[in-house]
Amino acid sequence: MSGKEITISPTTRIEGNGKVTIRLDESGNVTDAHFYATEVRGFEFFMRGMEADRLPFIISRICGVCSTAHITASVEAIESIYQTEITETAKRLRELLLMGQIINNHSLVTYFLTLPDFWFPLDEDPSKRNIFQIMRERPDIGKKAISLRRFGAKILEVIGKREVHVLSVIPGGLINPLKESERAVLLKEAEDSLETVKEALIMGKELFDKNWADFKKMGNYRTHYMALTKDNAIDFYSGKIRIINPEGTTLSEFTAQDYMKHVEEKISSWTFAKFAYIKALGWPEGIVQVGPTARINVNSRSTTELADKELQEFKKRFGSPAHYTILFDYARLIDLVYAVEKTIEILNRDDLTRTDTRVRVKAKAGRGIGVVEAPRGTLAHEYVLNEEGRLEQLKLIIPTQINNQAINLNVKDAATEFIHNGEIKPGLLNRIEMVIRAYDPCIKCATRTSGEKLSVEIRNRRDELLTVL
Amino acid sequence: MIDVLSEDFEIVYSPTFIDLKEIPNVDLAIVEGGVRTKEDERLVREVRAKCRILVALGLCATHGGITSLGNILSLKSLLETEYSLTDKTKLPELEDLMYPICSFVDVDYYIPGCPPMPLLIVHTFKSIVSGKQPMRFQSVVCTECHRKIIAAKLDRLYGVYEKEADHELCLVSQGFVCLGSLTRDGCGAPCPRAGFTCFGCRGPPDSMMYRSRDMYAFLVKVIASRTSINEETIKAELYRNPFVFHTFIFSSFERAKAREKVI
Numbered sequence: 001m002s003g004k005e006i007t008i009s010p011t012t013r014i015e016g017n018g019k020v021t022i023r024l025d026e027s028g029n030v031t032d033a034h035f036y037a038t039e040v041r042g043f044e045f046f047m048r049g050m051e052a053d054r055l056p057f058i059i060s061r062i063c064g065v066c067s068t069a070h071i072t073a074s075v076e077a078i079e080s081i082y083q084t085e086i087t088e089t090a091k092r093l094r095e096l097l098l099m100g101q102i103i104n105n106h107s108l109v110t111y112f113l114t115l116p117d118f119w120f121p122l123d124e125d126p127s128k129r130n131i132f133q134i135m136r137e138r139p140d141i142g143k144k145a146i147s148l149r150r151f152g153a154k155i156l157e158v159i160g161k162r163e164v165h166v167l168s169v170i171p172g173g174l175i176n177p178l179k180e181s182e183r184a185v186l187l188k189e190a191e192d193s194l195e196t197v198k199e200a201l202i203m204g205k206e207l208f209d210k211n212w213a214d215f216k217k218m219g220n221y222r223t224h225y226m227a228l229t230k231d232n233a234i235d236f237y238s239g240k241i242r243i244i245n246p247e248g249t250t251l252s253e254f255t256a257q258d259y260m261k262h263v264e265e266k267i268s269s270w271t272f273a274k275f276a277y278i279k280a281l282g283w284p285e286g287i288v289q290v291g292p293t294a295r296i297n298v299n300s301r302s303t304t305e306l307a308d309k310e311l312q313e314f315k316k317r318f319g320s321p322a323h324y325t326i327l328f329d330y331a332r333l334i335d336l337v338y339a340v341e342k343t344i345e346i347l348n349r350d351d352l353t354r355t356d357t358r359v360r361v362k363a364k365a366g367r368g369i370g371v372v373e374a375p376r377g378t379l380a381h382e383y384v385l386n387e388e389g390r391l392e393q394l395k396l397i398i399p400t401q402i403n404n405q406a407i408n409l410n411v412k413d414a415a416t417e418f419i420h421n422g423e424i425k426p427g428l429l430n431r432i433e434m435v436i437r438a439y440d441p442c443i444k445c446a447t448r449t450s451g452e453k454l455s456v457e458i459r460n461r462r463d464e465l466l467t468v469l
Numbered sequence: 470m471i472d473v474l475s476e477d478f479e480i481v482y483s484p485t486f487i488d489l490k491e492i493p494n495v496d497l498a499i500v501e502g503g504v505r506t507k508e509d510e511r512l513v514r515e516v517r518a519k520c521r522i523l524v525a526l527g528l529c530a531t532h533g534g535i536t537s538l539g540n541i542l543s544l545k546s547l548l549e550t551e552y553s554l555t556d557k558t559k560l561p562e563l564e565d566l567m568y569p570i571c572s573f574v575d576v577d578y579y580i581p582g583c584p585p586m587p588l589l590i591v592h593t594f595k596s597i598v599s600g601k602q603p604m605r606f607q608s609v610v611c612t613e614c615h616r617k618i619i620a621a622k623l624d625r626l627y628g629v630y631e632k633e634a635d636h637e638l639c640l641v642s643q644g645f646v647c648l649g650s651l652t653r654d655g656c657g658a659p660c661p662r663a664g665f666t667c668f669g670c671r672g673p674p675d676s677m678m679y680r681s682r683d684m685y686a687f688l689v690k691v692i693a694s695r696t697s698i699n700e701e702t703i704k705a706e707l708y709r710n711p712f713v714f715h716t717f718i719f720s721s722f723e724r725a726k727a728r729e730k731v732i
Contacts, residue, residue: 008490009490010484010490012487013484013485013488014485042536045539046538046539051628052630053629054629057665057668058535061534112485113485127488127489130486130487131486132487135475161662162660165583165584167660167663167665170629171630172630175663175664176663358633361630
């Protein structure tokens with residue numbers, strides 16, 4: 001087994017397909033590893049020339065999973081060009097939509113994608129290591145997973161008017177106000193979901209404790225972190241963007257309109273996914289991570305009760321900033337708790353069903369940026385519209401692009417940890433995939449491509465392909 | 470939806486949910502997404518060879534989808550502008566265009582939509598399992614829309630953000646470019662019902678699937694009859710905007726195939 005390359009293809013239980021290659025030296029130890037995105041769709045190209053009218057609805061097609069974050073960032077970018085100030089009612093409904101998306105996405109990732117890794121022993125038969133097997137063993141857990149995900153989808157359907165690819169978010173606000181009857185339906189389901197999410201938290205923490213000693217070996221990479229912050233509290237919709245250094249000190253804090261002054265992107269020859277980094281620090285010093293752990297690292301509190309209690313416990317236990325890669329899975333549960341609590345808080349507001357959801361917009365030319373926290377981290381859309389109201393330039397900085405380098409470094413670390421002398425024990429390659437899974441990467445977003453292939457190749461030094469997994 | 474489907478099917482392969490790296494032989498395969506690279510092409514051919522029934526799910530698989538807008542720009546310019554450094558040895562070779570899967574393999578059922586409504590998917594698979602022909606939706610979105618069509622008197626068309634839509638009147642009668650009149654039904658018209666124009670994500674209906682049908686001329690006539698704006702003005706307005714037909718213009722690939730297979 002001297003000098004070769006290992007391939008994992010396609011990587012499974014992540015959104016989109018990808019591929020990992022691990023290069024070994026003559027004695028079978030890891031010298032390099034990469035996580036690939038292998039397709040391109042070219043949204044940045046064919047969107048040019050599109051009228052602002054159609055832009056948000058079409059661009060949200062970049063991704064079916066985090067489409068709501070894309071349409072919101074898109075509409076906010078246009079509103080910043082038009083200098084439109086939307087109503088408080090519209091703001092609350094948009095925030096509610098983002099919460100629906102977090103519930104929808106995080107319940108999918110937590111139960112369907114990552115839970116099997118925590119549930120089954122390391123050497124479990126790979127054909128059983130999935131949610132369907134868990135559902136066979138514990139139908140009650142399957143039911144909870146599905147009901148929680150349905151609740152997220154229900155919010156999107158009621159307020160967004162479509163369950164996937166919502167359409168109600170438009171420049172100027174929202175198309176339709178929320179009816180009292182709709183609010184009542186959502187509130188009832190929200191209370192049940194809070195119970196479900198509390199149980200998920202207990203189960204998640206138990207499984208985490210059981211596996212922690214083992215799982216913490218999977219990467220502990222010290223980087224910068226970035227997230228939205230509002231009075232030092234987690235926020236998905238408004239506030240400023242803050243970057244902290246690996247020690248936890250604030251490096252910079254800025255508004256959405258200054259985003260592109262602080263974040264830069266680069267391409268690599270071997271993947272269709274770009275890499276984003278902090279401009280002031282350059283490459284590769286400016287590596288930064290976004291997502292569930294980053295949101296906790298950047299902020300000191302949460303505005304909802306249970307989420308804040310859990311956030312404080314998290315910080316106490318793992319330090320702040322917390323660096324262990326696998327903590328993304330833990331932090332995602334805290335996001336989930338927050339999203340359900342916040343949903344209930346917003347739904348209970350007296351003024352939520354006001355009918356002033358829309359203001360008139362006046363088209364203007366110019367440049368503008370929209371930033372929100374998507375499920376996987378900070379998402380930014382920048383547009384330049386011309387006098388005809390058409391898109392002249394666009395730049396999208398997507399969470400998976402920002403985490404791209406950290407994912408690659410972690411894949412290498414994990415491979416180095418688990419592969420010695422060319423020997424690969426059963427289940428260990430899945431550990432490498434778990435590192436990727438922790439980031440919940442969305443390759444479709446990172447490359448704006450359709451149906452990426454993610455796969456791991458083991459190659460030797462002469463670049464001969466030995467295995468494809 | 471997964472819970473409904475798992476009642477009738479044993480799900481054996483799915484990179485999103487299951488850690489199986491090799492595609493096994495199956496009774497039924499569902500393919501999402503179109504073909505942009507040679508690797509996609511290889512994969513879709515492999516799936517076809519290993520399944521008895523093949524279902525194309527979603528507009529990218531059935532028609533090429535929004536990504537087909539990339540066909541406007543050549544692959545060459547795409548690579549030269551942005552991915553000039555691309556290492557061809559490590560990445561799959563791109564196809565010249567974005568294709569729907571039927572360009573490479575025979576498809577047994579098409580379920581277009583971005584995304585298709587869950588009801589449509591569940592109905593189709595339940596029918597297949599019970600050996601029945603799924604109910605097909607052959608008409609247009611207007612038949613599922615509650616709005617009242619009138620011959621209004623307008624002098625121009627409006628952008629969807631320009632004014633607030635009346636809740637009872639047809640969007641075209643209000644001057645919005647709604648594509649419901651030439652889009653396949655089966656979705657329940659959620660977009661026009663909410664006050665947003667239909668943008669055609671279900672693709673053309675049966676009547677528009679003959680190559681001889683000029684959808685463009687048809688749309689001009691529909692708008693003219695519902696707004697009283699003269700046809701030349703409408704044409705000028707529509708030609709100005711190349712994206713009106715963004716999902717339709719590339720659907721000619723799919724129009725060549727049997728209509729009877731489109732759900």
